Amino acid sequence: MSDKKLLNRRQFLERAALLGAAALGAGSLLSACDPPEPTVDEEDEAPANDEFSCNDEQALADLTDDEIANREAFEYVDQTPNPQERCDNCVHWQEPAAGENCGGCAILPGPFHPAGWCNQWVAMPS
Numbered sequence: 331m332s333d334k335k336l337l338n339r340r341q342f343l344e345r346a347a348l349l350g351a352a353a354l355g356a357g358s359l360l361s362a363c364d365p366p367e368p369t370v371d372e373e374d375e376a377p378a379n380d381e382f383s384c385n386d387e388q389a390l391a392d393l394t395d396d397e398i399a400n401r402e403a404f405e406y407v408d409q410t411p412n413p414q415e416r417c418d419n420c421v422h423w424q425e426p427a428a429g430e431n432c433g434g435c436a437i438l439p440g441p442f443h444p445a446g447w448c449n450q451w452v453a454m455p456s
């Protein structure tokens with residue numbers, strides 16, 4: 331009878347050890363599924379096009395509704411969908427004034443992001 335009790339204790343301890351290991355493994359698996367928290371360094375290395383906007387309410391404050399509608403009709407965005415086509419390599423691009431981030435455009439009024447784009451993009455002649 332004591333052998334049977336000893337066996338039961340042994341079984342209990344083995345099972346407790348297995349359950350503990352399984353719980354630790356499940357915790358590790360669950361934590362591996364969480365997206366990593368951004369570090370301060372990653373936040374500091376945001377792409378340059380995120381550092382300012384040439385298309386937010388403040389940037390467009392001096393434009394008329396028609397001028398804003400033209401930008402929208404030309405699908406202007408601050409971040410080009412195609413890295414090969416950017417405002418700053420478009421034939422219509424106008425460099426920013428000294429101390430300014432946003433440049434201009436020869437065919438649309440308002441500020442434009444160097445990394446921006448619209449559907450009127452034309453490559454600069456080489």
Ligand code: SF4
Binds near residue numbers: 424435
């Ligand atoms: S035409 Fe479009 S892509 Fe070219 S500079 Fe003007 S806003 Fe940018």
